[in-house]
Amino acid sequence: MGKQLFVIGLGLIGGSLALAVKKDHPDTHVTGYDLNKNVMKAAISLGVINESAPSIEEGARHADLIIVAAPVKETIEILRELSSLPLKEEAIITDVGSTKKAICEASHVFDHVSAHFIGGHPMAGSHKSGVEAAKSHLFENAYYIITPVKETDARAVIQLQNWLKGTKARFIQLTPGNHDFFAGMVSHFPHIVASGLVHQLKEEGEKEPVLNNLAAGGFRDITRIASSSPVMWRDILLSNRDVLLGLIDKWQEEMNKVKGYIEKEDAERLFEFFDVAKQSRDALPVRKKGAIPSFYDLYVDVPDHPGVISDVTAILAKKQISITNIRILETREDIMGVLRLSFRSENDQLLAKEQLTKHMYEAYESP
Numbered sequence: 001m002g003k004q005l006f007v008i009g010l011g012l013i014g015g016s017l018a019l020a021v022k023k024d025h026p027d028t029h030v031t032g033y034d035l036n037k038n039v040m041k042a043a044i045s046l047g048v049i050n051e052s053a054p055s056i057e058e059g060a061r062h063a064d065l066i067i068v069a070a071p072v073k074e075t076i077e078i079l080r081e082l083s084s085l086p087l088k089e090e091a092i093i094t095d096v097g098s099t100k101k102a103i104c105e106a107s108h109v110f111d112h113v114s115a116h117f118i119g120g121h122p123m124a125g126s127h128k129s130g131v132e133a134a135k136s137h138l139f140e141n142a143y144y145i146i147t148p149v150k151e152t153d154a155r156a157v158i159q160l161q162n163w164l165k166g167t168k169a170r171f172i173q174l175t176p177g178n179h180d181f182f183a184g185m186v187s188h189f190p191h192i193v194a195s196g197l198v199h200q201l202k203e204e205g206e207k208e209p210v211l212n213n214l215a216a217g218g219f220r221d222i223t224r225i226a227s228s229s230p231v232m233w234r235d236i237l238l239s240n241r242d243v244l245l246g247l248i249d250k251w252q253e254e255m256n257k258v259k260g261y262i263e264k265e266d267a268e269r270l271f272e273f274f275d276v277a278k279q280s281r282d283a284l285p286v287r288k289k290g291a292i293p294s295f296y297d298l299y300v301d302v303p304d305h306p307g308v309i310s311d312v313t314a315i316l317a318k319k320q321i322s323i324t325n326i327r328i329l330e331t332r333e334d335i336m337g338v339l340r341l342s343f344r345s346e347n348d349q350l351l352a353k354e355q356l357t358k359h360m361y362e363a364y365e366s367p
């Protein structure tokens, strides 16, 4: 019999990891456990797991790798439970929680157990949740942060990365503290801002419903992450409290600065505010994938004339490149528009860019 994987929490991340591990280790037997019985049934029928376990104890007993993919608070409870159960001697336990300090501190429960705990955080996901949204390539090219805490963790880290090779993620190691600060900056805090913007719109939109229609373009794009799971984000904020309080203070300072420029009608400072931001944004490394969902999008500048969409799709159809979604992002007066095309894979995205450029269209990965 092959090796055994046990996944606790069969949602977007647990399901996607189960599929990715199975891809690279096809002989592995995958057992799953979720608080919700319907989720376990769905996971079996979607081929995400081979069987469900009646309890954590039953599933963990023979597992070589245990992935805990539940919300952060539950993860800590599950680690406590696991540390008191009979486990395989060399079992590796990992988690996927979006914060690492609290979880790694709690993982000291394994200090006197022969199984190894290594914290992990795949920095990719989606605003969707649930096993139905799971896909084996969710983490392709994404950063996968590993947070070992002891020197003796080195061997288990190598074993864990080997287990997770099928994710095609890029593994990096950080201390739990650095992880939480970095993730706070690029992922957690932006969620607060996105949801804050939506709140602002909601209040006014109730008085002036036309506002909601006007918010269909850029506003929708920058607030996409506000559609994520409220339970998950509540827990993330609560477990990265100090980092987020600091970032909120800095944000308030930044907003006060801009407020001052507007009050004083300081055109020069306002220009500088946007210019420095534009230069920094333009200089960011081209997105492979970060804490941004794994969509393979291309933005294409198109002349705003009837038939342009079918011209673009015909170019791609000729090379059998399928598009999974098309959206017209904006039309500027009657001159140019931007199309956002989504593809199933990075390869399709690259081929499409090549073809469209060949046909004199301006196509780029990030707006």
Ligand SMILES: NC(=O)C1=CN([C@@H]2O[C@H](COP(=O)(O)OP(=O)(O)OC[C@H]3O[C@@H](n4cnc5c(N)ncnc54)[C@H](O)[C@@H]3O)[C@@H](O)[C@H]2O)C=CC1
Residues within 6 Å of the ligand: 008, 009, 010, 011, 012, 013, 014, 033, 034, 035, 036, 039, 069, 070, 071, 072, 074, 075, 078, 096, 097, 098, 099, 121, 122, 123, 124, 125, 126, 127, 128, 129, 130, 131, 229, 232, 236
């Ligand atoms: N959604 C995302 O984009 C990302 C999420 N994460 C982290 O991954 C973890 C899971 O997130 P998702 O998969 O998105 O959530 P999800 O909501 O899709 O799935 C979580 C699953 O865990 C189950 N669950 C909850 N408590 C449980 C318990 N005590 N025992 C067993 N099962 C339990 C739920 O029933 C649900 O099926 C969270 O800790 C989150 O911080 C990490 C990277 C990206």
Ligand SMILES: O=C(O)C(=O)Cc1ccc(O)cc1
Residues within 6 Å of the ligand: 097, 098, 122, 123, 124, 125, 126, 127, 186, 187, 188, 225, 228, 290, 291, 292, 293
């Ligand atoms: O922050 C985002 O952009 C996402 O929506 C995806 C995501 C969510 C949670 C994570 O811990 C990592 C990535």
